[in-house]
Structure formats: C-alpha cells, structure tokens
Amino acid sequence: MSEQTVAIIGAGKMGELVLAGLIRSGHPADRVLATARRPDRAAELTERHGVTVVTNIEAATRADVLAIGVKPLDAGKVLDEISSSVTPGKLIVSLCAGLPTSFFANRLPEGTPVIRVMTNTPAMVGHAMSAISPGDHATDEHVAIADDLFKPLGATVRVPEYQQDAVTAVSGSGPAYFYLVVEAMIEAGVLLGLPRQTARELAVQTAVGSALMLRDSGGHPAELREAVTSPAGTTAAALRELERNGLRTAFSDALSAAHSRAQQIAAQAK
Incomplete structure (x- = not known):
C-alpha cells in the first residue's frame, strides 16, 4: 500500500x-x-x-x-x-x-x-x-x-x-444520534441545578465509559442495562419515562428515515 x-x-x-x-x-x-x-x-x-x-x-x-x-x-x-x-x-x-x-x-x-x-x-x-x-x-x-x-x-x-x-443509517449518521442524547442529558442536568461544565463532564464521561464497557465486555446491551437497574430504583424510574415517551419507536423511525434518505440520494444522482 x-x-x-x-x-x-x-x-x-x-x-x-x-x-x-x-x-x-x-x-x-x-x-x-x-x-x-x-x-x-x-x-x-x-x-x-x-x-x-x-x-x-x-x-x-x-x-x-x-x-x-x-x-x-x-x-x-x-x-x-x-x-x-x-x-x-x-x-x-x-x-x-x-x-x-x-x-x-x-x-x-x-x-x-x-x-x-x-x-x-x-x-x-x-x-x-x-x-x-x-x-x-x-x-x-x-x-x-x-x-x-x-x-x-x-x-x-x-x-x-x-x-x-x-x-449509513446506523453508523454513518450514528454519531449525531449520540451527540443529541448527550446534549439532552447535559441540558437536563443543568435544569436539575448542575453547573453546565459539570453536567457536560458527567454526561460525556458516562457516554465514553459506557461505550467502552459495551465494546470490551461483550455483554448484550440489555444485560448491561439491567445491571444498572435496581428494582424500584432511580434508573428504573428514568427508563420507565424513556419508554413511556417512545424512545425505541423514535430511534426506529429515525433510522428508517435515514435509510430512506440514502435511497433518495441515489435516485436523485442518476
């Protein structure tokens, strides 16, 4: 090469x-x-x-x-x-x-x-x-x-x-999805009273550490999620709200939209 x-x-x-x-x-x-x-x-x-x-x-x-x-x-x-x-x-x-x-x-x-x-x-x-x-x-x-x-x-x-x-839908556009999630966590942290820089450090390092753990442990995302989720605990309460607000559906629809847009680009370029 x-x-x-x-x-x-x-x-x-x-x-x-x-x-x-x-x-x-x-x-x-x-x-x-x-x-x-x-x-x-x-x-x-x-x-x-x-x-x-x-x-x-x-x-x-x-x-x-x-x-x-x-x-x-x-x-x-x-x-x-x-x-x-x-x-x-x-x-x-x-x-x-x-x-x-x-x-x-x-x-x-x-x-x-x-x-x-x-x-x-x-x-x-x-x-x-x-x-x-x-x-x-x-x-x-x-x-x-x-x-x-x-x-x-x-x-x-x-x-x-x-x-x-x-x-393209999963990894090509994927970084933007994670940045949006981290941005939302930072804004939520500020709303809860954290200084913006502190909220940023907490959210970013949590994202980095979680990604490395997911990659290096070989564990299924559901298993790792369950390991953090105590019965009737804070994480369970937060996850219930994310599910209630349709997080999985939102991601499925978002990736479908990216997939469709990739196909449209190919059609427009012909």
Whole structure:
C-alpha cells in the first residue's frame, strides 16, 4: 500500500479525515494527492498535512487509488471529468453516501474496480466504523487495499452492498444520534441545578465509559442495562419515562428515515 499513490478527490471534512489517517499510518506524504475547489482550502491541506493539491484530472492520472469524497450530487460531474484519465489498474473508492458502485462503474471505463465505503466522523480520533463493499469488478486484493486505507481510522467490516444504506443509517449518521442524547442529558442536568461544565463532564464521561464497557465486555446491551437497574430504583424510574415517551419507536423511525434518505440520494444522482 505504501508504494501506491492515493488521491482524495474532494478533500472535504471526511476526505481530510481519510487523508490524515493515511499519513498517520505511515503512508509517505509525497504519495498522497488531494483536490479542493478553493485555493484557500488547498493551502490549508498542504500546510496541515504536507500533501500536494492538484486538479481532478491530474489526480486521476497520477494516482493508483482514487478516493471520491465529493457530495453525491456532484459525483456524476466529477466522474465525467476524470473518466478518460482512469486507466486499467486504478482502484476507485467511493465515500459518497447513497451511491451504489454501479453509479461509478457506468461512468468509468469497462472493468474499473469500485469499492464502496461508509465511514463516520469518529475517524478524527481513530475510532471510526468503516463498512466496505466491493463492486462487480473488485477482487479480494482490492478489498484488502481499501481495508488498509481505512484501518488507521478505526474498525472496518465487510458487508454486502445491499446493506450499505442500512449501515449509513446506523453508523454513518450514528454519531449525531449520540451527540443529541448527550446534549439532552447535559441540558437536563443543568435544569436539575448542575453547573453546565459539570453536567457536560458527567454526561460525556458516562457516554465514553459506557461505550467502552459495551465494546470490551461483550455483554448484550440489555444485560448491561439491567445491571444498572435496581428494582424500584432511580434508573428504573428514568427508563420507565424513556419508554413511556417512545424512545425505541423514535430511534426506529429515525433510522428508517435515514435509510430512506440514502435511497433518495441515489435516485436523485442518476
């Protein structure tokens, strides 16, 4: 992997996280290219990471692996621009939520391997969850390259492509759900009389500790929840209110909405 040149086409927030993870893993900065629309953004990327910022066509010409990180609605235009520069042997990695590998394959030379990846923003702290799906022409070797690309960002898992919209709903958008829960806990703590900073420290550390315990203990969430819940205790009273207010239904409806929106994005981009 370190011998290959990787280009991040559309190095926005997520693209930059992939770029930073790649360099953090020891990939030579002179083998990392990036593209950006604005000159000030290009200067930012070069100053921060020491990478070369080039045009989309130059990136497609020089790189062995092209990670496409543009907005889904801009992807078609970018693919039309670089298609003639995508020669045999290049691997395309899509970071575009909602877009199937066929969207890329239909706009690129016949046989171009495409890998679809849904990652998330905890990549910033090395704890992303990245789901990898190979397209029709992608081999196990191509999947291994994508795995090497995203492992520095956190955990990776291989899923069939038809599950990617569900992945988007659960882990792609997932960090926002947890931030909202923590935000609500902080506000509730302030309402109960805690200083805001104290409420924040309590809620954030509780979230971090609970997540680590859930990951490392191997216990089912229900088992861990029950271990905290004493009969007729404070936790039981709180959980009763959450259930009464339809917490499970709200989450189910929310994830269904995210799933549907991912499918709508794919339809709009055709």
